[in-house]
Amino acid sequence: MWKVLLRLKVRNGSSVDAWNQIWIESGCRVSQLCVVPYQLQGARVCDLVDENGSWNWQLLEAWIPENIMNKIAAIPPPCEENGSDEPVGICNNSNGFSVTNMYEQLCGIVRENVESNWIKVWKLNVPERDHCFVWLLLHDRLLTYYRKSRMGLGHAMCNYCGDLEETTLHAIRDCALIIPFWLQVVPMEDRSSFFMEDTQAWISTNLTKGRTQRRGSDWCDFWATACHSLWMWRNKEAHDEEFVRPMQPVNYVQKRVEEYQHAKQANGARKDNNKAGCGGIIRGNKGEWLGGFAKGVGECSAFIAELWGVFEGLSLAKRMCFRKVELHIDSVAVVQVISTRKLKSKLGWSLVLNIWIGKLPLHTTIVKQISVLMR
Numbered sequence: 413m414w415k416v417l418l419r420l421k422v423r424n425g426s427s428v429d430a431w432n433q434i435w436i437e438s439g440c441r442v443s444q445l446c447v448v449p450y451q452l453q454g455a456r457v458c459d460l461v462d463e464n465g466s467w468n469w470q471l472l473e474a475w476i477p478e479n480i481m482n483k484i485a486a487i488p489p490p491c492e493e494n495g496s497d498e499p500v501g502i503c504n505n506s507n508g509f510s511v512t513n514m515y516e517q518l519c520g521i522v523r524e525n526v527e528s529n530w531i532k533v534w535k536l537n538v539p540e541r542d543h544c545f546v547w548l549l550l551h552d553r554l555l556t557y558y559r560k561s562r563m564g565l566g567h568a569m570c571n572y573c574g575d576l577e578e579t580t581l582h583a584i585r586d587c588a589l590i591i592p593f594w595l596q597v598v599p600m601e602d603r604s605s606f607f608m609e610d611t612q613a614w615i616s617t618n619l620t621k622g623r624t625q626r627r628g629s630d631w632c633d634f635w636a637t638a639c640h641s642l643w644m645w646r647n648k649e650a651h652d653e654e655f656v657r658p659m660q661p662v663n664y665v666q667k668r669v670e671e672y673q674h675a676k677q678a679n680g681a682r683k684d685n686n687k688a689g690c691g692g693i694i695r696g697n698k699g700e701w702l703g704g705f706a707k708g709v710g711e712c713s714a715f716i717a718e719l720w721g722v723f724e725g726l727s728l729a730k731r732m733c734f735r736k737v738e739l740h741i742d743s744v745a746v747v748q749v750i751s752t753r754k755l756k757s758k759l760g761w762s763l764v765l766n767i768w769i770g771k772l773p774l775h776t777t778i779v780k781q782i783s784v785l786m787r
Contacts, residue, residue, distance in 0.1 A: 421498045421761060425457030425490030428497050436483050446475060461489045482687060485710030486720070488762045532619040537633045539672055545640040550615055554580050554643065571650065581611050583646060584639050593642065596662050597634070629669045637672075638665045688712050690721035694729060703728055718746040719763040726767065 420428045420435045428435050431443040435457060442448065452471065462468040467489050472481060533546050548554055557578040561568035570578040572589045585594065585607070598606050609617060618635040641664065648655040658664040691706040705728050709720045722741060729737050741747050748754075753768060755761055 422457050422487065422490050423494035423497050423762070423765075424492050425459075425461070425497065428457040430455045430457045430460055436480065436487065440480070440483075442476065442480065445477060445480060449475060458490050461491075465489055465491060479711060482711035485708075486688070486712030486716055488723075488766050490762075494762065494765055529616055529619055532632075536619075536636050537630065537673065538636050538669075542636050542640045545643065546615075546619075546636050549580065549584070549639060550612075552580050552611060554583065556580055556583050558582075581614065584642055585614070590642055593638070593661050597638075629666070629673065633673075634665065634669055637669050641665050641668065688714065688717035690717050690724060692721055692725045694725070694732065694734070703732060713759070715743070715745055716760050716763065718743045719749075719760050719767070722746065722750060723763055723767050 420433055422428055422435050431448045431452075432441060434441055436442070460468055460471060467484060469481070472484070476484075529550055530547075533550060534543055536543060536546065557566065557570065558568040559580075560566055568577045570576050570582060570587055572587055573582075576582060576587075578587075584590065591607075594606065595603070605617070606614075619632050641661070645655075645657050645661075649657070688709045688711070689707060690709055691704070693704040694702045696702050705724050707720060707724050709717050718741065722739065725739070726737070739750070741750075749760070749764060750767065753764060755764065
């Protein structure tokens, strides 16, 4: 059983079977995903590195799936200076153990894939105010007339319908003023379930719907933006006598979605095919531009991409012969790891090792300050 669950942390790569052992990510064995060429049978991870210390893609590109190559690209190549390879426990930690994690491993449960509604809310591709609104919607905390009446603050009836209580679902979906909006965007075959579900089921369904809204935006993003817009218009009508709803509300909401997506693409926050990258600049003590870099990392987490940014930035500073630098990073987690050299898990450990004592000894460069750069 332990052999099935064991993962290896690659240092010099000399003891890790490249195809039959788990070293790329949990549960991933290359031999289970593709047929290994006869001449490469028995290869160790260290055998996949070329004479320059980089991954030898010529050995891999003809037969390994692209998604696996992207994950390998995000792993620093092994080198002798890193020492011996090390087994990693259930919790991605060489000395940690968790009954919960072991149970998930044995049952084939991947925590990252078990997304509850609250995780999906924060994964919406919408502005922060829309995230917060859907969060309130999910917890039934909108200050509707029905909710105010429960506090002893007036009547519970909808101002437009008159004889129906303004619950959360009524204000966002069932009001006679709101229904025409949804009828324009919800397909005929989905309308029955759309208008019949209770609050929690309705929210969950629309957060997970995979279909694409017109002009290429995801339905969940359009839905969240629409809900917030409808609530905002309701409040303005109640408190601003001069407010008039948009003549084409669907187009208004769609425009909001597209504008936000374009803004994210403009600053490089959007990544296609889950491929990550890193980049940075070097400035002088007066703020002048001295150099910059950009690197496609591969398929990995944002944390690993940030570590690659630190590594590549310090590498560039070393090549430019700078001896004293200030390191500014926009990730609190990375700042803590680089400052303390302590990781709760072993993900990214090889990169931290390379930054400090590997190919780029950090102690040979005087880092005057490591701080968080707030965006």
